[in-house]
Amino acid sequence: MSYDFSRLHRFHGGLVLEEHKRESSETPIETLPLPDLLTLPLQQHIGEPATPMVRVGETVAKGQRLARPEGYVSVPIHAPTSGKIVAIGDFPVPHPSGLKAPCIVLEPDGEDRWCEPENPIEDYTALDPSALRNRIRDAGIVGLGGAGFPSFIKMNPATGRPIDLLVVNGAECEPWITCDDRLMRERAEAVVGGIHILLHALSAAQCAIAIEDNKPEAIAAMRRAVASVGDDRMQVVEIPTLYPSGGEKQLIYVLTGREVPSQGLPADIGIVCHNPGTIAAIHDAVVHHRPLISRIVTVTGDGVKRPANVEALIGTPMVDLIEHCGGYTPGADRLIMGGPMMGYALPEDDLPVIKTTNCLLVATRRTLPLPPPPRPCIRCGECERVCPARLLPQQLYWYAHARDFDRIQDYHLFDCIECGCCAHVCPSHIPLVQYYRYAKTEIWEIERERRKAEQARQRHEARLARLEREKREREERLKKKRKAVRTDGDRRKAEIAAALERARRKKAGGEAQGAATTPKAQGDD
Amino acid sequence: MQFHTFSSPHVHNGNSVPAVMRDVLLAVSPGAALMVYFFGWGVFFNLLISSVTAVAAEALVVKLRGREVGPVLADHSALVTAVLLALALPPLVPWWVPFLGALFAIVLAKHLYGGLGYNPFNPAMVGFVMLLIAFPKQMTLWTPPAGLDQQRLDFTETAACIFTHRLPEGLDYDAVTLATPLDKVKTDLGTGRTLREILTAPTFGTLAGVGWEWANLAYLLGGLWLIHRRRIAWQIPAGMLGSLFLVSLVFYGYDSDNYASPLFHLLSGAAMLGAFFIATDPVTAATTPRGRLWYGAGIGLIVYVIRTWGGYPDGVAFGVLLMNMAAPTLDHYTQPRVYGARR
The missing domain is CATH 3.40.50.11540 (NADH-ubiquinone oxidoreductase 51kDa subunit)
Structure with missing residues (x-):
């Protein structure tokens, strides 16, 4: 085509x-000049976090691999400059949850010494x-x-x-x-x-x-x-x-x-x-032969004195970028990683630049005013008019609000790209995207639970089947044994009877005809 | 440094529910002013009584429901309901008619269902239909339009009539009221006269009824402005006026002696007020683009059926309420094809 x-x-x-x-x-x-410390989260990508390959105290060269991918959907992490690994552990990372995550912390030695390329092309x-x-x-x-x-x-x-x-x-x-x-x-x-x-x-x-x-x-x-x-x-x-x-x-x-x-x-x-x-x-x-160890970050907004694009090493503290751009203006009260439509607001600036940090938007209330309290949805349909996925955001909101997670999927919740157009035009100021994220998370959770329950059910059924099988096998063995014992008993009886008969005959015949044989005990067969 | 965190998006276009409602009130005002001009101070009193009642009732109910009153009143939605109800009422109804209508609309039709956004039926129309069924005699007290009125009541005479049921010396209700054009067409057709004969009566003007034609044109203009401002969905008025036009055209073409012209239907009664201001209440209307077309078309059809064969001169209120019931079903069957779904 x-x-x-x-x-x-x-x-x-x-x-x-x-x-x-x-x-x-x-x-x-x-x-940007070399920062004092670089914090490298092990997960800067969609998929499984990478696994550290270095130890604390180890000296590393620029471009050296610090963590290897774990599973298929994963990539390695490299040293953005030469220096010493000073810590491996949980540190704050730029994530909407505000939780800490595993990171490798590198202290630059100032030499910026490259490692040998692994296999040059x-x-x-x-x-x-x-x-x-x-x-x-x-x-x-x-x-x-x-x-x-x-x-x-x-x-x-x-x-x-x-x-x-x-x-x-x-x-x-x-x-x-x-x-x-x-x-x-x-x-x-x-x-x-x-x-x-x-x-x-x-x-x-x-x-x-x-x-x-x-x-x-x-x-x-x-x-x-x-x-x-x-x-x-x-x-x-x-x-x-x-x-x-x-x-x-x-x-x-x-x-x-x-x-x-x-x-x-x-x-x-x-x-x-x-x-x-x-x-x-x-x-x-x-x-x-240069791995991904730096990226261009737009530092902008009316909350920063001298907006610019800077090339920063991965792991550089965001506050370094902002200081490089002249620092905050008075009234800066929001820090957004990404753009104003889809980026997420960060609680603090002592977080590392990661591979996906395309923009740091620092804003005052003048450009990004605080959202007013939401009003009820009046189903005006403005959201539908601007939705690039041609969804019915008002209906999605209705079902998310009602926690009706079956109906919301009938309305194609998972085709939502979370672009934020709907919430941008909502006259009721409803944080619509937040509702959709919530519904998606709940549905994933339900799905996980369902899968877990299904697994537990299968395990339980397998156990019952095993117990049943074991019982049956035991019974079978017992039956065989009993039968063996029974046939054994019959043979003994017959042998005894035959011996008695022989003895009688001997007695009756007066003379011993041959050597009498004593019945021999028979082992289990 | 610490920062505020909110969910994305972080920017907003500044649109708000109070702004939408303010625009609706603004857009309806030229038509309302013409109604006062043509039908007298009674329209003004209806607007006043209905508005005061609706706002007071809303404040009271919201307080009883344990919510903050200020933000709810600030959305102006009760005022919109009150104005739409008042504009549908005859000018000389006793004061308790707009009072009861507004009370019923706000308390029963709106807040018993959970308030703005949760009511399945258009509150103004629920109030109107309650009045129409409970007080049929009072609901015919329309005044003759300006120009046709020999005995026009002034401000104090109107107030006396509305609040104390007293008319000036030597006048009775027959002298100060006149059947609406829609009503006249309906009753006169019933007596076997043809439309050609009926339309020679002085109550009919150049396009439709005297006064009514201009009020309807003013509502049309206000409505077009609302569409231009994207405050209402164009599909609903297009569907309603389109179907009213088409159905009346078919019957008019078939027998113009017994069926009124499309122009008469479009500019009579509550056609324009209904199409642009009442049927477009987004809470109770269908919400998908195609659903809204069907929703409007359904109302237009019901209006024509009631006007032509039903027991009431106009049918906008019934049309709206009946289609309110159909809205969820329409929404279900008219979902747009989502990006990437199979064609």
Whole structure:
């Protein structure tokens, strides 16, 4: 299948939001100095946490692997700089729950000394796709757009269907965030190089680089980079600015007019979608043997004095980034990791930057006022009008509120992408997304319980069956024994009777005819 | 440093329920002003009594329910109910008619079901239908529109009539009231006259009934403004007026002597008020886009049936209440196809 992108498609709903991009998009990416301490959570991705491979006190080199993946959906963690492991244990991490999680803490030695690359690749085009995939996994690369899904898995579509189209998701549709914009402006060659690698690894014929039309500089830079390599498989596609055009499903619809099946993956329709930051990281990993040890973070909002994009080592305390950007302005009272629509509010700033930290939005009440208390839903349907998944958010809310978890699934709760459009327009200020997350969590919990109960039932039934079998076997053995004893007894009786008979005959015959035999005891047979 | 944490999204477009209700009140006011102009001070008294009663009743019930009164009153929804009820009432009804209607609407139809957002039936229409069934005689006390009234009651005369049942010397109710155009069409058709003859009566103007046509056009304008402001769903008025138009067109084309024209139907009685302000109450209407079209179409059809063959001159209240009952079913069968679902 081939696409031409001359006609774009409009998904249902969506929002035109205040962009707030200029605050941080107009200055080059800055590099942060080495921090005093790096905290590396073992789970910075979707899936299983990694397992530490180093001990406290050990000296490590930059790029050295500190933790290995656990299971399939997992990636390793690398040392962002050289130094000493000073702790392995539970520390606060950026997570909505505010709970602590296992981390490796590294104290930089200031030398920033690289380790030897494990197995350098001379020419990746000579490698087969699975070797490239392993390479990308070994570099610890996950989706840098915010979701943190291990990238190598997307390169191994399980559906067996060939991939026709690689989509580079440069939409960056959330307000305030500009890290992909800056990356595409400044490192377009790395992105194009990464696309080359991915097209090779996926054996895909086409690549669309989709960028919202509010980023003309990024569009121009990417066009130049594509033109300079002269690869006609790649095409930069300017898409209208409409939140959430950067949602994977929405972007695919905008470009192709096709829908990813409900509960399915883009690969089911022959499409794979990657963020430009991820693609640049893949390029660095394959070409420069550089694992994922840093990322670009947008530090912005009216709560920070000098908004900017900074390249920070993974594990750097967020407060270092904010201080680098001039510190807080008076009245800063909200710190959000991610954008204002889907990001989550953090309780404190002494948390590490992780692989998915695309933006730190610091806001005062002027830009992000406190939400007023919710009013009852009046079913006005505004939420339905803006929902990009064409759901009925008012009905989902109703059933979540009533804890009717069967009906809420009839209304396709699991097709909700939590983009926040519904809550953004709700005249009753109901935190709708929170209700949907709650319902999803409850349903997963019920499902887990159900599975557990099912397991317990099966175990119980197996035990009963075993007891029954054992009982039957015991009885059978007993019966056999009894029978054996009985036949044994009969034989003895007969032998005794025969002996008596012989004795009688002997007596009667007067003379002994031969040696009398005494009955011999017989063993069990 | 410590920060506030809330669930995403962290930004809001500033829309609010009180703002929606304020816009509805604003949009209905030109039509209401025309009603006062054409039908006299009685309309004003109805609005006043109904509003005071509704707000007071809401405050009382909310207090009895142990909730905070301020935020509930601040949503202005009781006021909207009161205004819609009052605009449906004849101008010379005794004071206790709007009082009982508003009380019934707010206490029984709204708060006994849990208040705003939880009532299955349109409160204003529940109040109206209660009055229509309980006090049929009072519910016919419509005044002649301005221009046709020889004996127009002034402010104090109207107040005296409403509060003490006293009319000025030498006048009786027959002299100060007049059947509405819808009522006249219905009774006169019953006597075997043709529409052509009936419509020559002075009560009929250029488009429909004198006064009524302009009030309806004002409601239409207010309603279009609400649609433009995205305060109401366009599907409901489109469905209702569309079906009313189509059905009346069919019968008018078939026999224009016995069936009134589509224009007459669209600009008479509570057609526009119903289509843009009453049927669009989102709480009690269908909530899916297609469901709302069907919901509106159902009301339009019922209005036509009641006006043409039923026992009442107008049928908006019954249409709305009957379709309120159908709303959950409509919602169930008109769910939009979710992104990624099989076509």
